[in-house]
Amino acid sequence: MRLGHANLDLLPSAIRRPAYDRSLITPGIVHLGLGAFHRAHQAVVIDDCLAAGSNSSVSSWGIVGASLRSPDTRDALAPQDHLYTVAVRAAEGTAHRVVGALLDSVVAREKPVALVERMADPAIRIVSLTVTEKGYCHTPQSGDLDERHADVVHDLNNLDAPRSAPGFIVAALARRRVLGIAPFTVLCCDNLAANGQTVQRIVTQFAALRSKELSQWIADTVTFPCTMVDRIVPETTNADRDAVATALGMRDAWPVMTEPFTQWVVEDRFAAGRPDLAAAGVELVSDVKPFELMKLRLLNASHSALAYLGYLAGYETIADTMQDPHFARLAAQMMEDAAVTLTMPEGTDLSAYRASLLKRFANPALHHRTWQIAMDGSQKLPQRLLGAMQDRLAKNLPIATHALAVAGWMRYVTASDEQGRTIDVRDPLAAELAALAREAGPVAERLAPALLGVTKVFGPLGGEPRLREAVTAALGRLYAEGARRAVETQISA
CATH class of the missing domain: 3.40.50.720 (NAD(P)-binding Rossmann-like Domain)
Known part of the structure; x- marks a missing residue:
């Protein structure tokens, strides 16, 4: 029936x-x-x-x-x-x-x-x-x-x-x-x-x-x-x-x-x-912007980081990824880093909001696939990650945690995972990104600058020396250590 x-x-x-x-x-x-x-x-x-x-x-x-x-x-x-x-x-x-x-x-x-x-x-x-x-x-x-x-x-x-x-x-x-x-x-x-x-x-x-x-x-x-x-x-x-x-x-x-x-x-x-x-x-x-930035930079940014890095580490869902304490700490660290870039209305409890996000991500009944969240990253990075990175650079604050998330996206769009298996990359720029990856090869010092030069994604921020250095270093760790170890290294730093 x-x-x-x-x-x-x-x-x-x-x-x-x-x-x-x-x-x-x-x-x-x-x-x-x-x-x-x-x-x-x-x-x-x-x-x-x-x-x-x-x-x-x-x-x-x-x-x-x-x-x-x-x-x-x-x-x-x-x-x-x-x-x-x-x-x-x-x-x-x-x-x-x-x-x-x-x-x-x-x-x-x-x-x-x-x-x-x-x-x-x-x-x-x-x-x-x-x-x-x-x-x-x-x-x-x-x-x-x-x-x-x-x-x-x-x-x-x-x-x-x-x-x-x-x-x-x-x-x-x-x-x-x-x-x-x-x-x-x-x-x-x-x-x-x-x-x-x-x-x-x-x-x-x-x-x-x-x-x-x-x-x-x-x-x-x-x-x-x-x-x-x-x-x-x-x-x-x-x-x-x-x-x-x-x-x-x-x-x-x-x-x-x-x-x-x-x-x-x-x-x-x-x-x-x-x-x-x-x-x-x-x-x-009357003004949505503080709430919009709060969601983009706390929820969406950490969600994307868990998606790219979790997928590379072999986790199928966000809840699975959050079972790894190193990844759970990575999400918390990203939120903490992004929170200092926000100016919220009086009475907003960012600590409580961040805690609620971590609980939601870990919901074992919600089978949200890392592959699904990883779609269309070229369209998502500017709002989710790059704005917070730009604001932290303006305050002379480190961006290593966000840089690892961006590096995770770069490693993901090469369309080949850590075991050499093909990744089904769904992105409007997938063909262009894959071509750049093939030309650069699995070498962070070539691949990171090539992808940072995609102005439709990074704009002028892609030429910022501190950002290029941080992302290249993070991508190098992903190639040398793999996603699991790179995340552990980052949250232990």
């Missing part, structure tokens, strides 16, 4: 389900990037918003999800009325809930014109995104639109049938402007530095390539709130599907796995209204 609206009453009593009549809910949000993270984070919040209210304004905030490329999520969820299960895993057990906020889904590549029309519908007041860092067709180091990106070039030649997230946003806003429809809010939920401001810059730069007037209209009328999102969401495995089926007594083709912790901090700037996010636990603030 398959999960679906007609079967909700057959679920075991312990399974939480939508506490509202889904037939009364209409869409107010289009979400680009219908992946596991959105379904375990923002969609859960909207589900809580819908459950908290009963008036007509609350019932108009349902979600239409858009997969930009793959039909897999749509194909899995459409036959079950877009219901799906969120399995919250902790050491003491797993809690399940069925989420109903997602009303429909589309595949952008199949019907781009239809998605533009959906986004141009006056009922849609928010367009949110989780397309990952690489989905913005930008240069991570500068935060500017990459005008030579293949999808950008395509979209400028196919204005009404775009491929990229910026292309869809601009096409829909252009249509709303022509039709005299007020703009929607663009709500980025990805790990970009100053994500709202960055996406505003990318979108207005893209629009300017079409029309200066359109670009100015977007700058004047569209709001791009900054946000910080936090929840660990591993990829779903067949074993996970089987476990959820056992708990539900019916099949869910694409449940999502996650942890108990969740956080969403949002700048309260919405052009066309919003759900009652505060009622669902969202922190509405």
Whole structure:
């Protein structure tokens, strides 16, 4: 039996389900990037918003999800009325809930014109995104639109049938402007530095390539709130599907796995209204930046370090990696080093936050693969690692711990592990990085400068002598000692 609206009453009593009549809910949000993270984070919040209210304004905030490329999520969820299960895993057990906020889904590549029309519908007041860092067709180091990106070039030649997230946003806003429809809010939920401001810059730069007037209209009328999102969401495995089926007594083709912790901090700037996010636990603030940097530099940076170095050391998951006390101390040291670069609002307890991160990383029920976190590192390093390194250099503080993490990424993107086995590197720059690695060979003094010269990742910071020295030394230790020993050496220094 398959999960679906007609079967909700057959679920075991312990399974939480939508506490509202889904037939009364209409869409107010289009979400680009219908992946596991959105379904375990923002969609859960909207589900809580819908459950908290009963008036007509609350019932108009349902979600239409858009997969930009793959039909897999749509194909899995459409036959079950877009219901799906969120399995919250902790050491003491797993809690399940069925989420109903997602009303429909589309595949952008199949019907781009239809998605533009959906986004141009006056009922849609928010367009949110989780397309990952690489989905913005930008240069991570500068935060500017990459005008030579293949999808950008395509979209400028196919204005009404775009491929990229910026292309869809601009096409829909252009249509709303022509039709005299007020703009929607663009709500980025990805790990970009100053994500709202960055996406505003990318979108207005893209629009300017079409029309200066359109670009100015977007700058004047569209709001791009900054946000910080936090929840660990591993990829779903067949074993996970089987476990959820056992708990539900019916099949869910694409449940999502996650942890108990969740956080969403949002700048309260919405052009066309919003759900009652505060009622669902969202922190509405005037300035997100301190929280964003806190998460990027404490959680994401140490997560990446554990991913690259843990993978090289042979650990499959973050929890496995954290069982090694040297790696657990490495994560703690990275957080301690990064904390001195942060300026937080009064009352923020960074020590407690760091302790909570270490506990979350060690959650044995959460099978978050190091390989999964290692994806798209060229897009992630500037926000997660390089900013803190730059700030520590400015304070004349050592950067050896962060340098080891960067060296771990360099060793990883050579696409060959410590046993000579091929690494399946998933990164927009994978081919370019692999070519540089082949030319340099497994010699730190050649490989580190070659990769530091990739300006799309490192920008001018790649030429900083102290950074080059620290990263080259760390990469040399990885080649000479292996990841496990290099980590032990670093945390014992």
